[in-house]
Amino acid sequence: MSAARFLSEPDPENPGWHTWALSDSTRFNSVLGKMILRLDPDGQARIRMFPAHIHSNLSNNVHGGTTLAFIDVSLFAASRLFGLIDPGTSVTLDLSTHFIGAGKVDEPLDAVVELLRETGRLLFLRGLIVQGDHTVASFAGTIRKPGKAA
Structure with a gap:
């Protein structure tokens, strides 16, 4: 059996949340910094990142590229939290984003x-990027689940 691709354990700094990190910190996801996640009582997944200066644009707001990367990673973190995929084994087929603020x-x-919706090979997801009551973006994406090993 291979080593875990993702590390997830209770986050002592944020009770009720779990960490979400690649076991290999030299991969792309690590550019987003610390991420935590939880399943909300309404059944929605909530994934949190902590934007820092490295995630900013020249207006000192979160860079749109950071937001897009966070959305893409969140699709997979949520799908894993829902118990639908194993981390690192699926691909994004499409991602539509509307920047709102x-x-x-x-x-x-x-x-x-x-x-x-979930089909045999696809997951259809949607969501919002928020900071408190402020909406930053809305998105919809489709993930292709892995095929069965031969």
Whole structure:
């Protein structure tokens, strides 16, 4: 059996949340920094990142590329939290995003994700990127689940 690709354990700094990190910190996801996640009582997944200066644009807001990367990673973190995939074994087929407002640096940024439908090979998801009551972006994406090993 291979080593775990993702590390997830209770986060002592945030009761009720679990950490979400690649076991290999030299891969792309690590550029987003610390991420935590939980399943909300309404059944939606909530994934949180903590934007810092490295995630900012020249207006000192969260860079759109950071937001897009966070959304993509959140689709997989949510799907794993829903118990639908194993981490690192699926691919994004499409991702549609509408930027609605600026994200602030140094304030937690949440992806709130819901599953719309699951088929044999596909997951259809949508969600919002929020900071408190402020909406930063909306998104919808499709993930292809892995095929069965031969």
